[in-house]
Amino acid sequence: MDEKKTWDLISIASIPLVMTLGNSMLIPVLPIMEKKLAISPLQASMVITVYSVVAILFIPIAGFLSDRMGRKVIIIPSLIIAGLGGLLSGWAAWKMSHPYFMILAGRLLQGIGAAGAFPIVMPLIGDMFQRKSEVSAGLGFIETSNTFGKVLSPVLGAVLASLLWYIPFFSTPVFCLISALLVAFFVKTPKEKKAPKDFKSFKASIAWIFQTEGRWLYAIFSIGCISMFVLFGVLFHLSSVLENQYKIEGVMKGMILAIPLAALCITSYITGKAIGESKIVMKWIAFSGMLLLSGSILWISFSNGIYLLIFALSLSGIGIGGALPSLDALITQGFGKEERGTITSLYNSARFIGVALGPPVFAFLIKFSHKTLFFSVAGACIAAAILSLFAIKPPGKPPTKGTIFSTSVSKKERAR
Template structure:
């Protein structure tokens, strides 16, 4: 009898261990699937940056017009992200993400077809990019609240958000290389590659991610009242994170636009070599995001000070760029600025995701994503206009914005004493 009981107990333990292993494996695949979304959306935007000077020649447009190909995507996303966040809180995250990925893919097809078949494709390219912006609004920004829903442990949330931000930044590393490589065959190929990436991410979301149980839907008026209360009680630190997020993305995309233009027009560096040079500061951003996501755990005080140090690095490296236009020096300073932005972003993600209750998390994180998209939209056209004057003025303005983010972080983000959660 004793042997039978031991056997049953051992069998039960084995089944329990196997079940836990399967659960862990499924969770890993779910994280990979979620990470594919910011990767794909980043490719859809940043992949075009090294191709912009080629587009200017091929379809006869100015630098400002080419910057609008990046900006229109972001403007549409800015307007629609809060709506997507609200819908995700009420009908479920997956029900918003999957159709959004499909819409984004259709937008890429329209832009690619216009560039391939039309003699004057600019306006139809912008329409396709607008559709991509619609898709982007309901895809990448909803990943953050979905991660918050899937994991109960704050440490798991921080770690997974670090991986998500790393995936986002890895997309930025891969984008210039892949964009330049594809454009080496056909300049419009990056547009047509994007729907393929969307299709892969859609299939992964459909089959590998299980949505957590949907929260009970609250009436719209009550929902608005709760959002109002959140901003009333948490407005100072929320606005601080929003402003810092805007500035970091504006500086990042402004710098990428500037570097892409200078490499091609001043140093005559093109194609994959140009993509590799653009990837160096972005690689620093990617690696620092990954390490930071692992370090911060649940410690909100640490998150604040890592963000602060990151912005100090960013401001110092951008200011230093005004001293020399030597290529090695520029790449070195952009590398340091990449580290600065890379350590800040996962901290901001974790602060905002862990600081808001699940019921309103989708809406609040979506507003934060909108703020980031404002930076993405504003960076290239602002830099395109400033480049007509002296480079020094451009660097002084970007450095000044970084100092504003530094002050806002120091004054506005104030975790309570002993708050490691």
């Protein structure tokens, strides 16, 4: 990969890093927010939930628009919207006497911005790189950046909140501005002279894709959802255990939470470099990752010791870190440019559903018992491992309507 492409990739990787920081940094701030705003834990959790829910709703729209209008045209305004949302939340917390609902309004804007930024990164990588091995390596780097944001978030959020509790809100527009400038100046997307589809043709091609290739697509969507469900659920659980049982708070808690995330981060980077172009390798790495995740979660169900918990969750991070870049590559390389944005955006919506469900489901199940929680989660992980055996496009599939459409357009252009 030449130096120019390296700078392209670094600029694109800033997007998931910024989006992750903008959300996950607030997790260690929530207990402080409860006291400062005199709100309940459920109300505090809405600061995270509203971000994820609105992103789920807007991600498919952003993906469709990026297929028609271009990736950068959607990404840069979305980063600006996310920054404005952080600015609104920070201003409300700083200046208003009762800022809760205005903070939620700012978080809603951030969710809309996130919907048009991070999910568009995957199809953008697919557009920019021609060689499949470069696409795989690029997606692995993106997952690494995303996970590094999760590693950094608890520590950075705790440090900033120790100065003033609302400073994490104000940090978001700064990060978003830097990322938008990097994308604007360094990312050059390929230009293709191709007539965009009308909505009716586009809708028909997407319906045809799911009709003919739904089995492996639904498998990948489900695995992505389950992976994020487990990741955010166990982090929420570990955070509660550290604070409630061991009285570990602030920066120290953030550093401990970073251990399994660091394992995920390193594994994502290595996997992206290793998988190359082989879809068979991607499939079996995804299967092995989900199998490791299942085993580690099942192991946790038999003991709730803190050292075992951290070690087993680190193994879980390795499993998820191996699976996600493989899934990203399978779905990104499976489609042409015209449908890639929409399909990968639907996949990212499924992942956001997992993010939104993880903490509340874990909080509900732990009320029954430690074993009930982790046996249930292990069952979901085993289902993901089984589904990973189907997470590959079968050979010899007929071309999608999108492919047929593209071919017909090319023939017309050549005739002219």
